[in-house]
Structures are given as C-alpha cells and as structure tokens.
Amino acid sequence: MTRTPPLARTTNRRIRRLLVVALLVVLAVITAALGCQMSESSSSSAVSPLNTLRSEHRGKPGEADGVVPDGMTIFDDAIPAVANLDPDLLKAFRQAATDAAHDGIEFYVNSGWRSPEYQNQLLREAVSKYGSEDEAARWVATAATSPHVSGDAVDVGRSDATEWLSEHGAEYGLCQIYRNEPWHYELRTNAIDRDCPRMYADPTHDPRIQQ
Incomplete structure (x- = not known):
C-alpha cells in the first residue's frame, strides 16, 4: 500500500x-x-402611492366612515352620514322632506357625508368596475374634491323622492348637479329665486372636481 x-x-x-x-x-x-x-x-x-392608498384604512368602512344602513332617512341624526352634513344643507333637506311627506314621499338617504378613507375605497371600486380611472371619474370623485367628504352632498334614495325633488327641489335651494346622477343633490341657495343652474353632464365637467 x-x-x-x-x-x-x-x-x-x-x-x-x-x-x-x-x-x-x-x-x-x-x-x-x-x-x-x-x-x-x-x-x-x-x-409607493398604491400601498399608501391601501394602508389608509385597513378595516372595512362602517357607519363611522359614512356607510348608511338600509332604511335611513334625512332625519336620522344617529348616523354620521347625516349628522356630519353641512347644517344649511341638512336644514333645507329636512324642510323639503317635511313638505314631501304630505305627498306621501319619504326622503331616504343612500349616501351623505363620507370619510376620506371611504371615498377612496369607493374610487378604487369604481376603477375596478369601469376599467379605468378616467371612466371611474365620471361617477366617483377623489377624497380631495368630493362634495360628500366635505358634507355638501346627499344621494337620495328611491325614485319617487328624486322625482319630487326634480320638480320642487329648487324651492328649497336643492339642485341636481350631474345629469348622469339623478340622486345627487347639493345646496344652491340662489336657486330659490333663479331656479337651479344648468347641470354638468357628469363630475368630470365640474370645475371643482377638476382641481
């Protein structure tokens, strides 16, 4: 070896x-x-902006963010969507709702005030639904420009109420703002004497939303 x-x-x-x-x-x-x-x-x-947007509100939005339970009316102060509305807008809506009740019409609220987080979620959902940010903008504004976030808009439920407002809303300064959203009403006090201003085709034509 x-x-x-x-x-x-x-x-x-x-x-x-x-x-x-x-x-x-x-x-x-x-x-x-x-x-x-x-x-x-x-x-x-x-x-990244996407992760920032996602992290803004990890939980599912609830009533505290402006989500409206079924069957709520303009007189339901217990929900933030109504309680956080601009006081003048709320007063005008309640005056109109009181008079509409004589015609058997009740003003249900589909949406009122919204938190920025809730608004951003609705925008993300609209982008997913409509396929692009441009198309989504015709229906949902950003949190920075939405009159819902500032408490200056109400989406009225049920067609009989929107029909009543279409005919009588200007008497209270309540006007439909967008032609594609017959449920969306805001306060325009000049309308009491001059009628409501011409509607925008959709939010993308509104200078406030284009900021």
Whole structure:
C-alpha cells in the first residue's frame, strides 16, 4: 500500500481549509447582497402611492366612515352620514322632506357625508368596475374634491323622492348637479329665486372636481 508523505497530507489539509473559507466568504457575500435587495424592495414598496392608498384604512368602512344602513332617512341624526352634513344643507333637506311627506314621499338617504378613507375605497371600486380611472371619474370623485367628504352632498334614495325633488327641489335651494346622477343633490341657495343652474353632464365637467 502506498502512503502519502506527511508534507503532502499537510498541504492537502491546508487546501481544503482554504476552499472551505473561500466558500463561506462567497456565501456571506451572496446573503448580504440578497438582503440589501429585499430591503430596498420593501422600502420602495412601502412608499409607493398604491400601498399608501391601501394602508389608509385597513378595516372595512362602517357607519363611522359614512356607510348608511338600509332604511335611513334625512332625519336620522344617529348616523354620521347625516349628522356630519353641512347644517344649511341638512336644514333645507329636512324642510323639503317635511313638505314631501304630505305627498306621501319619504326622503331616504343612500349616501351623505363620507370619510376620506371611504371615498377612496369607493374610487378604487369604481376603477375596478369601469376599467379605468378616467371612466371611474365620471361617477366617483377623489377624497380631495368630493362634495360628500366635505358634507355638501346627499344621494337620495328611491325614485319617487328624486322625482319630487326634480320638480320642487329648487324651492328649497336643492339642485341636481350631474345629469348622469339623478340622486345627487347639493345646496344652491340662489336657486330659490333663479331656479337651479344648468347641470354638468357628469363630475368630470365640474370645475371643482377638476382641481
């Protein structure tokens, strides 16, 4: 049997040790590089507008955000969607609703005041439904421009109420603003003497929404 000389054995052990050390160094470099990439990716994702919008309101919006339970009327102060409306708008609506009741008409509220988070969710849903931001803008404004967020608009439920308002709303300063939204009413006090202004085709034609 041939024996390996002691010097050769020592050299082989040194070579193996150097190879192991070199391998560990390479693995350490690769691990550090991957860690940096993941950190940069995470940081970039965290500040992206999409993630910012998603993180604004992680929970499902509720009554505190302006969601309206079924069957609520303009007299239901217990819900923020009504309680947070502009006082003059609310007063005009209640005056109109009181008179409409004599004709057997009740003013149900589909939507009133909304929180910015709720408005942004509705906008995201509209983009998903209509397929683009441009088309969604014909139906839902941003939180920065929506009159619902400022408490200056009411979406009236049921067709008999909107028909009544279409005929009598100007007497109370209540006007339909958008031709494509017969349920959306805002306060225009000049309408009491001059009738309601000409309607916009949809929100994209409203200078307030274009800001």
